[in-house]
Amino acid sequence: MSKxxxxxxxxxxxxxxxxxxxxxxAGDPTGAISLKKDPGAPVDYVWVLLCAFLVFIMQxxxxxxxxxxxxxxxxxxxxxxxxxxxVMGSLAFWAIGxxxxxxxxxxxxxxxxxxxxxxxxxxVHTYLIWMFEVVFAATAATIVSGGVAERIKFSVYLFYxxxxxxxxxxxxxHWVWGGGWLSKLPYGIGAVDFAxxxxxxxxxxxxxxxxxxxxxxxxxxxxxxxxxxxxxxxNIPMAALGVFILWFGWFGFNPGSTLSAHELRISVIAxxxxxxxxxxxxxxxxxxxxxxxxxDIGMTLNGVLAGLVAITAPCAWVEAWAAVVIGLIAxxxxxxxxxxxxxxxxxxxxxxxxxxxxxxxxxxxxxxxFADGTYGNYTTAMPHVxxxxxxxxxxxxxxxxxxxxxxxxxxxVCAWITFSIAKVIFNGIRISPEEEIEGVDIIEHxxxxxxxxxxxxx
Amino acid sequence: MRKxxxxxxxxxxxxxxxxxxxxxxxxxxxxxxxxxxRQKGHTEVYRGTEYHIEFLPKxxxxxxxxxxxxxxxxxxxxxxxxxxxxGDGKIFSLPVEETVRIxxxxxxxxxx
Numbered sequence: 407m408s409k410x411x412x413x414x415x416x417x418x419x420x421x422x423x424x425x426x427x428x429x430x431x432a433g434d435p436t437g438a439i440s441l442k443k444d445p446g447a448p449v450d451y452v453w454v455l456l457c458a459f460l461v462f463i464m465q466x467x468x469x470x471x472x473x474x475x476x477x478x479x480x481x482x483x484x485x486x487x488x489x490x491x492x493v494m495g496s497l498a499f500w501a502i503g504x505x506x507x508x509x510x511x512x513x514x515x516x517x518x519x520x521x522x523x524x525x526x527x528x529x530v531h532t533y534l535i536w537m538f539e540v541v542f543a544a545t546a547a548t549i550v551s552g553g554v555a556e557r558i559k560f561s562v563y564l565f566y567x568x569x570x571x572x573x574x575x576x577x578x579x580h581w582v583w584g585g586g587w588l589s590k591l592p593y594g595i596g597a598v599d600f601a602x603x604x605x606x607x608x609x610x611x612x613x614x615x616x617x618x619x620x621x622x623x624x625x626x627x628x629x630x631x632x633x634x635x636x637x638x639x640x641n642i643p644m645a646a647l648g649v650f651i652l653w654f655g656w657f658g659f660n661p662g663s664t665l666s667a668h669e670l671r672i673s674v675i676a677x678x679x680x681x682x683x684x685x686x687x688x689x690x691x692x693x694x695x696x697x698x699x700x701x702d703i704g705m706t707l708n709g710v711l712a713g714l715v716a717i718t719a720p721c722a723w724v725e726a727w728a729a730v731v732i733g734l735i736a737x738x739x740x741x742x743x744x745x746x747x748x749x750x751x752x753x754x755x756x757x758x759x760x761x762x763x764x765x766x767x768x769x770x771x772x773x774x775x776f777a778d779g780t781y782g783n784y785t786t787a788m789p790h791v792x793x794x795x796x797x798x799x800x801x802x803x804x805x806x807x808x809x810x811x812x813x814x815x816x817x818x819v820c821a822w823i824t825f826s827i828a829k830v831i832f833n834g835i836r837i838s839p840e841e842e843i844e845g846v847d848i849i850e851h852x853x854x855x856x857x858x859x860x861x862x863x864x
Numbered sequence: 865m866r867k868x869x870x871x872x873x874x875x876x877x878x879x880x881x882x883x884x885x886x887x888x889x890x891x892x893x894x895x896x897x898x899x900x901x902r903q904k905g906h907t908e909v910y911r912g913t914e915y916h917i918e919f920l921p922k923x924x925x926x927x928x929x930x931x932x933x934x935x936x937x938x939x940x941x942x943x944x945x946x947x948x949x950x951g952d953g954k955i956f957s958l959p960v961e962e963t964v965r966i967x968x969x970x971x972x973x974x975x976x
Contacts, residue, residue, distance in 0.1 A: 475911075636910035694912065704911040744912050757911065 433529025440530050449667040451530075454538050457662025459640050461541040465492050465512035465548060466657035470648025471711075473553040475704070475756045479845025480556045481788055481855035487551040487563050494564060495571035496542040501541060504536050507576035507584050515585035538662060545659075546575045548611040552756035553614025556623050556637075558843055560850045562828045562835045570613065574820040578813060579605045588809045594774070594802030595789050597809035600675075601663035602718030603769025604813040611763025612817035613824075614754065618823050620835050623753030625843065634748045637755070642703060644732045649707045656714050660721045664784060671722055671781050678712065678729035679719045685733025686713020686740070687799060691787035693741045705744065708757050719769035720776055721786075723791045728776040736765045753777075763814075770810040774803025865932040865960040865976060871899055871926045872945040872953040875949035877923050880896060883944035884927065890976075908932045928960055930973055938960060 434440045441447055470486035475482050496505075502524055509517025520527040547570045549561065581588040582605050588597040599605050629635055629808055636648060660679045662670040690709020694702035715735035720732060743760025747753075754760070779792035792798030828835050841849040848854060872880060877894065884892060898919035905918040915957050927945055946952060963976040 547972050634913045636915050638914045640908055697912070698909045698914065702909055702912070706910075741912065748913065801943075 409566060420422075432526040433532060433567050435528045435530065435533075437530040446668060449618070450634070451480050451534055451663070453667035453672075454662060454665055456536055457658035459537060460537045460543050460655050461538075461545065461656025461662065462655075464541075464652050464659065467648045467651035467655055468548045468552070470651060471544055471645050471707070472555060472648075472756050474641040474648060475552070477637065477845070478640040478856055478859075479847055479854075481640065482851050482853050483560065484551065484555060485855075486560065486851060487555075488548050490564060491547040491567040492544045492550060492573075494567035495547045496540055496569045498571040499540045499576070500525055500536075500545045500787055502572040503521055503576040504539060504541050506533065506573065507539065507575075507579040509578070509584070511585045514590060515584075516577050516586070518585055524714075525544050525813050537663070538665065542606050543571045543575050543579075543661075546602075546606045547571055549607065549610030549762045549782070550614045550617055553611075553754045553758035554617040554621055555755045556624050556846065558617065559832055559835055560846075561836055562825070562832050565828050565831065566613075566824055568821075569824045570610075572815065574613065574824070575605070575609055575734070575804040578609040578816050581812070582809060588805075588812060591805045591808060593805035593808070594798070595783060595791060595805075597770075597805040598723075598773060598783065598802075599719045599770060599783075600773075600792055601660045601718045601724045601810065603715060603717075603766045606766075606811055607715045608766025608770065608810070608813045609817045611759045611761065613821040614758035615752070615763055616818055616821035618747075618754045618759070620822070623751060624755070625839060627753045632751060638722040639704070643719040646703065647706060647758050650708055652711060655716065656683070656718075657717030660718060663724070666784075669784070669786065671786070672726075674781075675721045677726055678717055678724060678732050681726055681729040682717030682721075682736065683710045683732030685730045686710050686737035689734040689737030690741055691737075693738055697741075704753055708740050708744070711761045712736040712740035714773065715765040716769040718766075720773045723773060723793075725778055725780075728772075728778070732769070732772045732776065736768060739768055740782055748796050767810045768813060770813065771803070774800075774806035777802060786794055865973070866929055866931060867958045867960045868927045868929060868934065868937050868941065869958065870941045870945065871883055871897065871922050871954040873951060874921055874923045875947045876947070877881070877925075877944055878935070879909065879972075880925060880941055880944040882939070883940045884925075887915060887940045888939060889927055889940075891931065892925055894926075895924045896925045897922050899953070901954065905917065920951065928963055930976055 423479060465488060469485055470490065473484040476484055506516050506521035509519035511564045513520045523533065547567050580586040580598050582597055590596050596746060609860040623635060626635060656679055657676055664672050687706050687710040690708045691701060694705045714737045716732050716736035717729055740757065740760045744757050747760065773793060775793045775795055777791040777793035778796045779790045780799065782788055782790045793802050794800055826836055837846060837849065900918050900920055903920065905916055905920060907914055907916055911918045927937060934957060939956060941955055962971065963975040964971055
């Protein structure tokens with residue numbers, strides 16, 4: 407290379423590097439400026455991060471629940487799906503998802519800045535919010551693995567994980583949390599969803615429904631007369647452990663959504679979260695006892711989760727008694743939901759749609775009914791959120807119903823498109839019948855979950 | 865030589881083993897099996913759907929004894945495994961052609 411060319415190359419490189427370096431300073435990646443501007447920031451940062459870590463542990467909870475409710479020959483596959491949707495989700499949400507969700511708004515439809523957490527996005531506060539939001543995105547993604555369990559191709563699941571974290575979740579999330587059109591509806595104070603009954607759970611649950619519908623039921627799940635035949639989970643204690651962990655993680659999910667430790671409402675949120683879980687567990691327990699004369703653990707566990715899902719939207723805006731009522735209703739709804747899916751021959755191995763879909767939508771709607779006007783939009787300042795039962799009229803309720811309908815339709819259509827594309831790319835989304843009978847673990851992963859044990863194959 | 869095979873209720877295993885040892889039986893093999901005879905199963909519930917279980921857990925005991933010990937062995941098992949309720953199980957007696965002790969190579973009665 408000639409001297410001139412060498413010099414040209416070196417100077418261009420130097421300019422490029424300094425431009426990139428300069429670019430990173432528009433935000434505050436060091437944190438010193440942010441601390442000076444807000445001396446109260448440290449406790450907020452610690453709070454949000456701690457809560458994010460709690461929500462992360464919900465991945466473990468979901469892995470346990472789903473694996474416990476499915477057969478031993480697929481246990482590795484369930485673990486891999488729950489592991490990889492967080493892996494793929496983290497990367498997709500870093501590259502694209504967060505920007506679409508929280509970037510500078512365009513026409514109320516999607517965000518446009520913050521790609522790859524680079525440039526102006528390289529900022530301690532942005533990174534803080536990203537850390538909290540990514541575990542929420544991963545929660546929405548991992549809900550689906552239960553509904554499609556035991557028969558989806560792993561490659562299809564990897565593909566789906568990217569799409570949900572990059573597009574489906576962030577865009578609806580933008581509409582509600584990113585300053586998009588649903589938050590600006592001219593009813594009540596616009597659609598609200600405190601910690602994500604809709605944004606996270608109804609989105610995930612509805613995608614799970616579509617996946618279950620498009621895959622079809624597992625072999626042997628319904629006999630030739632359409633009668634449901636249970637496929638027993640291989641480890642009920644593991645499923646129960648998973649629910650305990652989810653309940654624990656939810657104490658980060660809901661109270662953490664204040665994004666600030668200075669909002670003392672976090673105590674109310676925590677109490678509401680707990681009470682709804684308890685109420686959901688109780689009503690499901692009693693419903694099943696009335697129906698079968700047994701204290702059924704499977705549906706009681708689902709009832710606890712249903713209560714947690716349902717309170718996720720209203721948790722900051724209601725009083726304790728309302729949390730109990732919302733939870734009690736959720737526990738009944740999840741049992742009815744499971745019965746409905748069986749009637750429709752939709753095989754949802756862990757009840758992902760009844761737990762997260764149906765109760766996510768119920769949670770959204772309950773805000774419009776039970777919000778009591780004592781707290782605002784993530785702030786103590788006015789306007790406060792107030793629902794029908796407290797003289798707020800039907801305004802908020804209308805906004806909530808609209809957001810619920812939009813949530814369901816958006817998730818349903820996006821899921822249908824995603825799995826349809828996957829059908830083409832991967833030549834079908836379901837494993838072959840021989841593979842399904844042999845077990846996904848050996849076929850897709852080459853590793854049995856319990857090689858020391860002779861598993862009674864079913 | 866005879867092989868005595870008995871399918872018994874699992875919780876009866878300790879009683880049967882104890883009785884056989886006291887009767888002079890020097891060894892046995894057990895397997896965990898499932899089965900049903902005229903005993904009805906029971907109904908279970910999973911996530912809101914009822915289903916019927918026919919196969920119930922049982923223990924199969926296999927003992928190889930000399931001809932002389934066979935009927936005593938059968939009596940011993942029968943008495944120890946008895947509860948009087950449906951599902952107590954069954955005992956089978958089969959002829960054995962050859963027995964070999966692996967460690968020493970002994971055959972026949974010496975290997976039992």
